[in-house]
Structure formats: C-alpha cells, structure tokens
Amino acid sequence: MPPSRSLTARERARAELTSEIKAQARIQLAEHGAGGLSLRAIARELGMVSSAIYRYFPSRDDLLTALIIDACTDLGDAVEQAGKAHRKPRLRWRACCTAAREWALEHRQEYALIYGSPVPGYAAPQDTVAPAARVPLVLLDALRGAHHDGQLTPAFAGPALSLTLKAQVEAVAEATGTDLPADAVTRAILAWTQLFGMISFELFGQLVGSVDPSKPFFDHCVESMADFVGLPA
Amino acid sequence: MPPSRSLTARERARAELTSEIKAQARIQLAEHGAGGLSLRAIARELGMVSSAIYRYFPSRDDLLTALIIDACTDLGDAVEQAGKAHRKPRLRWRACCTAAREWALEHRQEYALIYGSPVPGYAAPQDTVAPAARVPLVLLDALRGAHHDGQLTPAFAGPALSLTLKAQVEAVAEATGTDLPADAVTRAILAWTQLFGMISFELFGQLVGSVDPSKPFFDHCVESMADFVGLPA
DNA sequence: GCAAAGTGTGAGCACTGCTCTCGTTGTGGA
DNA sequence: TCCACAACGAGAGCAGTGCTCACACTTTGC
Numbered sequence: 001m002p003p004s005r006s007l008t009a010r011e012r013a014r015a016e017l018t019s020e021i022k023a024q025a026r027i028q029l030a031e032h033g034a035g036g037l038s039l040r041a042i043a044r045e046l047g048m049v050s051s052a053i054y055r056y057f058p059s060r061d062d063l064l065t066a067l068i069i070d071a072c073t074d075l076g077d078a079v080e081q082a083g084k085a086h087r088k089p090r091l092r093w094r095a096c097c098t099a100a101r102e103w104a105l106e107h108r109q110e111y112a113l114i115y116g117s118p119v120p121g122y123a124a125p126q127d128t129v130a131p132a133a134r135v136p137l138v139l140l141d142a143l144r145g146a147h148h149d150g151q152l153t154p155a156f157a158g159p160a161l162s163l164t165l166k167a168q169v170e171a172v173a174e175a176t177g178t179d180l181p182a183d184a185v186t187r188a189i190l191a192w193t194q195l196f197g198m199i200s201f202e203l204f205g206q207l208v209g210s211v212d213p214s215k216p217f218f219d220h221c222v223e224s225m226a227d228f229v230g231l232p233a
Numbered sequence: 234m235p236p237s238r239s240l241t242a243r244e245r246a247r248a249e250l251t252s253e254i255k256a257q258a259r260i261q262l263a264e265h266g267a268g269g270l271s272l273r274a275i276a277r278e279l280g281m282v283s284s285a286i287y288r289y290f291p292s293r294d295d296l297l298t299a300l301i302i303d304a305c306t307d308l309g310d311a312v313e314q315a316g317k318a319h320r321k322p323r324l325r326w327r328a329c330c331t332a333a334r335e336w337a338l339e340h341r342q343e344y345a346l347i348y349g350s351p352v353p354g355y356a357a358p359q360d361t362v363a364p365a366a367r368v369p370l371v372l373l374d375a376l377r378g379a380h381h382d383g384q385l386t387p388a389f390a391g392p393a394l395s396l397t398l399k400a401q402v403e404a405v406a407e408a409t410g411t412d413l414p415a416d417a418v419t420r421a422i423l424a425w426t427q428l429f430g431m432i433s434f435e436l437f438g439q440l441v442g443s444v445d446p447s448k449p450f451f452d453h454c455v456e457s458m459a460d461f462v463g464l465p466a
Numbered sequence: 467g468c469a470a471a472g473t474g475t476g477a478g479c480a481c482t483g484c485t486c487t488c489g490t491t492g493t494g495g496a
Numbered sequence: 497t498c499c500a501c502a503a504c505g506a507g508a509g510c511a512g513t514g515c516t517c518a519c520a521c522t523t524t525g526c
Contacts, residue, residue, distance in 0.1 A: 033350075033351075034350070035268060112350035112351075113350075115350075115433070115437070115439070116349045116350025116437075117266075117267070117345035117346075117348075117349025117350055117437060118266075118345075118437055118438065129441065129442055132439065133442060136443075155388065155389035155391070156388035156389050156460060156461075158388075158456075158457050158460055159453060159456040159457060159460065161453065162449050162452070162453065164449040165444070165449035165450055165453055168443070168444045168445075168449065168450070169444065172442075172443045172444070175442075186450070186453065187457075189443060189444060189450065190427065190431075190453075190454050190457060193427060193430040193431040193434050193454070194423065194426060194427040194430055195430070196430050196433075196434070196439075197426040197427055197428070197429050197430015197431065197433065197434075198423075198426040198430065200348070200429075200430065200433060201426050201429070201430075204348070204349075204350060204351055205351065206348070206365065206429075208362065209362055209366060209405075209408075210369075210401070210405045210422060211398070211401050211402065211405070211422060212401075216395050216397040216398035216401065217398055217401070217419070217422065219395070220392060220394065220395065220398055220419065220423075221423050221426070223391075223392040224391050224392060224420075224423060227389060227391055227392065228389075228461065
C-alpha cells in the first residue's frame with residue numbers, strides 16, 4: 001500500500017496495458033485506416049481475448065476518441081516545439097506550418113482521424129476541442145510577436161469586418177488572451193483554414209492532377225499567407 | 234428486339250434498380266454516414282436478398298465509388314450553374330463559392346465522401362479525378378473573365394514562384410486550356426484550398442469554439458480571397 | 467426453339483462489436 | 497492475518513456485416 005510514492009501493481013499493469021492497446025491500435029490504424037481498426041484484431045495481436053479489451057475501452061469509439069486526443073496532443077507538441085525554435089515571427093510562422101505538414105505526412109491516418117470526416121456519428125466533440133486548438137494558438141502567437149514589435153503590416157487592406165464577425169473574432173481574441181486587433185485575428189483564422197485545407201488536399205489526393213508533388217506549392221502558400229497576415233520579411 | 238430506338242426491358246430494369254440502390258444508399262449515407270453504409274440494409278429496404286446487390290455493384294467499395302462520382306457531378310453542376318448566373322467576375326466568384334458551401338451543408342455526408350478522409354484503402358483515384366476537377370475549373374474561369382478585360386490586379390505582389398512550382402502551374406494552365414499567367418493560377422489554387430479548407434472545418438466541427446456560426450466568416454473570406462486573386466470590385 | 471447470358475434465392479463462411487457469466491486474482495480495511 | 501470486494505481474463509454467444517457459391521428461373525439473341 002504505497003501511500004504517495006506510486007501506483008499499485010494493478011494500476012501500473014492497467015496503465016501499461018492501456019498504452020499497449022493504443023500502440024497496437026496505432027499500428028493497425030496506419031495499416032488499414034480508421035475503418036479497418038478492429039478490437040478483436042488488437043486483442044489477437046496482444047494475445048488476449050477480445051472481451052478483455054472492454055475492461056480498458058468501453059467501446060470501439062472510445063478507443064478512437066483516445067487515439068484522436070493523443071494525435072491532437074502529438075501534433076500540438078510538434079508544432080509548438082517547432083515554433084519555439086525561432087524568435088523572428090516569420091521564421092516562426094514558417095516553422096509551424098512546415099511542422100504541421102510534416103507531422104501530417106508522417107501520421108497520415110492519425111491526421112485523417114483529426115481533420116478527416118468524423119468517422120462514426122461523430123463521438124468526440126468536447127474532449128478534443130482543447131488539444132485541437134493548440135495549432136491555431138501557436139500561429140496567433142507568431143502574429144503577436146510581430147504585432148508587439150509594431151511590425152504587423154498586412155499586405156493589403158481587405159474587406160471590412162461585418163459586425164457579427166467582428167464580435168465573434170473579438171470573443172476569440174478574448175478567449176485566447178491575445179491583444180491582436182480583430183482584423184489580424186480574422187486573417188490568422190483564414191490562414192489557418194488555408195493551411196489545413198492545403199494539407200488535407202495533399203494527403204487526401206485532391207492535388208494529384210495539379211501541383212503534385214506539393215512541397216513547392218506548400219512553401220509558396222506559406223509565404224503568401226505570411227504576407228497576407230502581415231508578417232515582416 | 235428494339236434495333237436502335239431504346240433499351241431492352243432487362244436493361245431498363247437494370248438501370249432502374251441500379252439507381253434505386255444508389256438512392257437508398259444515399260438515404261442510409263445521410264443517416265449513418267459512410268461507415269454505416271450496409272449492403273444488407275439496402276437490400277432489406279429494397280425487399281431483395283443481399284446477394285442480389287452484387288449483380289449491380291461488385292463490392293461495397295464500388296457502390297461507394299459510384300456515390301462519390303455522383304456527388305462530384307452533383308457538386309460540379311451546382312457550382313457551374315451558380316457561376317453561369319453572373320457575368321461580372323467577382324459576382325461569379327462569390328456565387329461559386331457560396332454554392333459550394335451551400336451544397337456541402339445540404340449534402341454533408343456526400344461532401345465528407347469527396348473531401349473527407351479516403352474511407353477504405355482509398356478505392357477511387359482515377360474515376361473521380363475528372364468530375365472533382367470541375368469546381369476549380371469554374372473558379373479559374375471567373376479569373377479568366379477578369380483577365381480578358383484587363384482587370385485582374387492582385388492585391389499585392391506576393392512571393393515569386395519557384396521554378397518547380399512555375400513549371401507545375403504552367404502545366405495546369407495548359408491542361409485546363411487557360412491563358413492566365415502562372416501567378417494568377419497559383420493564387421487561384423491557393424484560394425481553392427482555402428475555400429474547401431474552410432468548408433471542411435465548418436462541416437467537420439473544427440470551428441465550433443471560434444467563428445461559429447460560420448457564414449459571416451465565410452463571406453468575409455470569399456471577399457478577401459477575391460481581393461487576393463485580384464478580382465475587381 | 468434453344469443455348470447462353472442475366473438475374474434473384476438462400477445457405478454458408480469468416481469476420482465484426484458487444485454482452486454476459488464464470489472462475490481467478492489482486493486490493494484495502496478490519 | 498484474514499476476508500469481502502472490486503477488477504480482471506476467459507469463453508460462449510448474439511446480431512450484424514461483406515462476400516461467395518450452387519441453384520433455379522427468365523430474358524435475350526441467334
């Protein structure tokens with residue numbers, strides 16, 4: 001009975017098996033995609049009976065949800081870490097975008113889990129919203145750096161914000177604790193959708209007939225959008 | 234034995250049943266999503282035995298592929314028709330973008346089929362590429378209209394195209410038979426990825442914490458991107 | 467008129483998610 | 497130290513799936 005020092009044997013075993021299941025699930029995910037993920041196959045591979053899995057995950061969808069959350073955190077870590085490596089806002093922006101794409105290329109099925117179509121009757125709305133929000137936060141942070149240096153100068157004025165949009169965006173700014181003007185936040189969200197639109201198109205094969213391989217196009221867009229949001233060269 | 238005038242009774246029956254199957258499939262698709270599409274359930278609903286379906290579609294994936302192609306054509310029709318309703322390039326651009334979003338909102342599961350994660354070990358690459366290319370073609374066409382009037386003036390210069398990208402984009406221009414400069418085509422592709430990135434984010438629930446409901450944001454982005462590609466007001 | 471092709475039937479295989487019961491085993495309190 | 501209890505794994509079983517096959521029956525084209 002370890003009072004504070006650690007977990008009981010059973011708890012350790014549980015934690016270990018839980019992550020073993022998830023690891024095996026990730027393997028199957030990479031091989032057969034989200035649709036081909038089978039609890040029975042995982043159990044078989046782990047040398048246990050299928051019903052035992054249900055001691056750890058109440059249902060297949062719960063396993064999927066756990067994988068989604070893990071994937072979000074993993075992607076968030078990758079992007080955050082890439083951002084931290086640079087101080088100059090534009091370099092930071094570049095690094096974040098590139099890191100997102102590279103993570104996606106290395107974890108195709110997990111990316112599809114997060115940004116593809118919601119697989120079941122989509123199970124996981126709330127638990128995944130916080131970890132999924134990390135990437136746009138990092139992008140906003142790059143903008144904030146430039147803004148504080150007085151160097152955030154959008155490439156062109158652009159249309160004025162409607163009242164509803166302005167209110168929404170100001171709520172976002174408040175929630176994320178940023179002091180960027182509504183206009184800049186809006187541009188950042190636009191760039192965010194562009195970034196993941198581009199990555200999704202590349203991964204899901206929508207660009208095959210046109211700009212494929214897509215790295216040159218991707219790099220160009222990252223620069224274009226950096227100009228668009230107003231990051232100094 | 235109708236020599237030229239029409240199809241034989243069997244052929245008519247076949248065509249009819251084929252589309253009945255697809256219709257029932259679309260119903261199930263809208264209700265349970267792509268993962269929940271069941272051949273047996275379709276057969277049951279149509280009052281036939283499940284194995285009979287295989288006379289019409291060799292496999293579940295083939296049915297899915299047929300649905301994807303139908304969805305692409307449907308979306309393409311909607312966007313093209315919306316485009317045709319306007320002569321002024323910017324209005325045309327607006328109409329196309331809005332039509333794409335509205336179609337997506339009205340056909341969520343079918344949209345997910347086309348632009349979501351490739352469901353199986355993705356089955357359908359070649360047959361779907363032509364119909365899927367129609368939307369970007371319509372967008373390019375709006376640009377072409379402005380270009381011919383000498384009114385296509387991008388909002389800012391933007392980064393220069395790398396050699397590889399330039400070559401790729403010129404190949405796209407040639408393949409689509411447009412005389413737009415490489416720079417304009419690149420901007421159009423960027424806008425295309427932004428458009429569908431935004432729609433996907435809205436449909437797949439990525440915008441819930443931020444700009445939701447998304448119409449104001451969508452409209453703003455459409456205008457922003459119209460400025461970006463250089464469409465005159 | 468008749469062989470051939472097309473079509474619906476029903477049984478069956480291998481697989482899935484999930485539930486339930488039944489022994490076993492580790493846990494924490496008395 | 498013992499013991500009740502919770503957690504756990506095993507195995508059978510249910511309902512559902514995609515898909516195949518041999519079998520009848522009907523339409524087609526020569």
